[in-house]
Amino acid sequence: MKIVSAEQQYNADKITIEKQQITSLELMERAGGQIFEWLDSRLEGVPVPVHIFCGIGDNGGDGMVVGRLLIEHGYNVVIYVVNYSDKRSDNFLYNYDRIKKVTKNWPIIIKREAHFPKITSEDVVIDAIFGIGLSRSPEGWVKKLITYLNETEAFKLSIDIPSGLFANKALEDEDAVFLANHTLTFQAPKLAFFLPKTAPFVRDFEVLDIGLDSDFLDDLKPLAHLITLFEAKNLYKYRDKYAHKGTFGHALIVGGSYGKIGAAVLASKAAFKIGAGLVTAFVPKCGYNILQTTIPEAMVATDKEDEIITNIVIDFEPTAIGIGMGIGKNKATAEAITKLFKTQNAPMVIDADALNILAENKEVLKLLPKSSILTPHPGELKRLIGAWKDDYEKLEKVKKFSKKNEAVVIIKGAFTTIVYMDNLYINSTGNPGMATGGSGDALTGAITGLLCQGYNILQASLFGVYLHGLAGDNAANVIGYEALMASDIIDNLGKAYMELFTNDMEEPE
Ligand SMILES: NC(=O)C1=CN([C@@H]2O[C@H](COP(=O)(O)OP(=O)(O)OC[C@H]3O[C@@H](n4cnc5c(N)ncnc54)[C@H](OP(=O)(O)O)[C@@H]3O)[C@@H](O)[C@H]2O)[C@@H](O)CC1
Numbered sequence: 001m002k003i004v005s006a007e008q009q010y011n012a013d014k015i016t017i018e019k020q021q022i023t024s025l026e027l028m029e030r031a032g033g034q035i036f037e038w039l040d041s042r043l044e045g046v047p048v049p050v051h052i053f054c055g056i057g058d059n060g061g062d063g064m065v066v067g068r069l070l071i072e073h074g075y076n077v078v079i080y081v082v083n084y085s086d087k088r089s090d091n092f093l094y095n096y097d098r099i100k101k102v103t104k105n106w107p108i109i110i111k112r113e114a115h116f117p118k119i120t121s122e123d124v125v126i127d128a129i130f131g132i133g134l135s136r137s138p139e140g141w142v143k144k145l146i147t148y149l150n151e152t153e154a155f156k157l158s159i160d161i162p163s164g165l166f167a168n169k170a171l172e173d174e175d176a177v178f179l180a181n182h183t184l185t186f187q188a189p190k191l192a193f194f195l196p197k198t199a200p201f202v203r204d205f206e207v208l209d210i211g212l213d214s215d216f217l218d219d220l221k222p223l224a225h226l227i228t229l230f231e232a233k234n235l236y237k238y239r240d241k242y243a244h245k246g247t248f249g250h251a252l253i254v255g256g257s258y259g260k261i262g263a264a265v266l267a268s269k270a271a272f273k274i275g276a277g278l279v280t281a282f283v284p285k286c287g288y289n290i291l292q293t294t295i296p297e298a299m300v301a302t303d304k305e306d307e308i309i310t311n312i313v314i315d316f317e318p319t320a321i322g323i324g325m326g327i328g329k330n331k332a333t334a335e336a337i338t339k340l341f342k343t344q345n346a347p348m349v350i351d352a353d354a355l356n357i358l359a360e361n362k363e364v365l366k367l368l369p370k371s372s373i374l375t376p377h378p379g380e381l382k383r384l385i386g387a388w389k390d391d392y393e394k395l396e397k398v399k400k401f402s403k404k405n406e407a408v409v410i411i412k413g414a415f416t417t418i419v420y421m422d423n424l425y426i427n428s429t430g431n432p433g434m435a436t437g438g439s440g441d442a443l444t445g446a447i448t449g450l451l452c453q454g455y456n457i458l459q460a461s462l463f464g465v466y467l468h469g470l471a472g473d474n475a476a477n478v479i480g481y482e483a484l485m486a487s488d489i490i491d492n493l494g495k496a497y498m499e500l501f502t503n504d505m506e507e508p509e
């Protein structure tokens with residue numbers, strides 16, 4: 001699914017109006033109508049007090065449409081005009097006027113703090129104050145209204161985007177953003193919905209199809225792609241009936257040190273569970289018995305050292321390599337990685353301490369093989385590319401890094417973001433139960449296992465992150481967030497594959 005900019009959204013709006021020969025008012029009626037239907041199907045006629053706060057632009061116009069439709073259907077509605085400017089949009093004014101035809105209760109004008117209404121925890125608050133036309137952070141009494149509403153315990157629904165958030169620009173004042181319980185957005189999600197500083201204001205969101213021109217949207221280069229079931233399914237490579245284990249490659253997992261052999265176990269197991277034909281784990285000597293006992297299917301090669309990796313010697317040609325989990329940052333280990341970079345041609349997934357070694361030794365970074373996949377969490381990323389002032393600067397820096405090193409960078413976290421050259425991909429699966437030791441090791445193993453099966457570096461990254469998150473979601477559905485451990489993610493990889501094909505889904509518009 002495409003994530004578009006505010007500018008692209010306005011263009012889609014304009015082109016749709018021209019091509020479908022409709023007015024912008026008709027489009028607003030569609031948009032407001034969709035919000036009304038969403039509410040009506042949940043409220044089912046129960047007249048809970050609904051407070052709609054409308055700005056004076058088109059987002060406010062949407063709010064007016066919703067208000068009128070709710071009133072027409074017998075709901076208990078109070079509409080407010082958040083009168084932050086005299087520059088009212090035509091669509092707002094027209095729909096403001098139409099309220100007159102359905103109720104004797106004229107919308108209440110809010111111009112200062114004294115006008116803020118009382119809201120209870122039983123109420124519903126609808127935020128139609130600012131949409132994607134926000135040009136600067138709200139200030140003065142408008143900001144106070146937003147914080148006042150945030151402090152209420154009412155259910156809070158934002159139309160299109162929580163007021164105070166820019167669709168695709170860094171947040172300036174986090175105290176001036178409406179904190180939604182749910183956001184209903186038109187046609188395409190906005191980039192702000194997925195970035196660490198801004199996503200928490202959106203909470204859950206749904207995309208409502210308001211029928212914008214599909215040709216225009218299809219041709220558009222979006223800001224980012226959201227990887228949903230539809231995209232994941234298209235990545236899947238069917239298995240040939242006559243395939244043999246050689247068809248699915250030989251993964252080399254280089255990981256572990258004394259006390260951290262589990263990292264190599266998790267990655268090796270994930271490589272198998274995602275479908276690699278063969279897996280060899282390369283570990284320090286102390287890991288030999290552990291690996292052989294916990295994963296009898298795996299082959300094991302060991303370093304000459306007991307506790308750390310110092311020289312990676314193998315007697316086969318791996319199809320893909322996953323390296324770094326639990327290896328530590330010992331000088332001899334850094335040298336072993338340098339040698340591996342110089343001598344191996346197989347694509348590599350580089351994680352954890354291998355990333356830290358790269359960050360600390362710029363000479364090693366220069367040797368990074370082209371077409372590598374790096375899987376940093378935000379802390380590792382910061383060590384690699386330096387600090388950033390906001391989420392957008394971070395993404396630009398990572399794009400630059402990706403282009404310079406011809407590497408895929410996977411920024412892990414909620415809404416894991418995959419960066420390849422100038423392109424951004426955002427993952428839709430995963431949950432906070434996965435914030436537990438070893439889940440990253442499982443991801444590295446899974447991506448390595450996909451590379452072994454012929455997925456290219458971008459496909460393996462997108463598909464691996466999606467399946468890993470889906471497996472985590474499946475695990476959480478059964479055991480909950482708290483009990484979830486990395487092994488549960490690995491155990492659910494099979495179910496995640498199967499789930500790709502249980503619900504036949506069309507691409508959402
Ligand atoms: N495009 C589509 O596909 C569709 C769009 N639709 C809807 O339209 C919405 C966009 O509407 P919009 O363009 O009228 O902008 P909106 O967000 O209502 O606010 C703009 C007003 O706010 C003002 N303003 C800004 N910042 C301010 C501040 N800090 N403090 C005070 N004022 C501030 C700004 O003034 P200015 O910046 O010019 O000074 C202007 O007057 C969109 O989110 C969706 O809900 C749907 O109906 C149909 C399909």
Ligand SMILES: Nc1ncnc2c1ncn2[C@@H]1O[C@H](COP(=O)(O)OP(=O)(O)O)[C@@H](O)[C@H]1O
Pocket residue numbers: 352377412413414415416429430431432433434435436437438439440441442443468
């Ligand atoms: N709140 C969350 N929502 C979704 N996924 C998460 C969340 N927290 C962590 N994850 C996922 O769990 C994994 C954690 O990786 P990492 O931080 O490297 O853990 P570790 O080093 O313990 O293996 C990543 O794939 C990340 O995307």
Ligand SMILES: [K+]
Pocket residue numbers: 059127128129130131158159160161162163
């Ligand atoms: K809004």
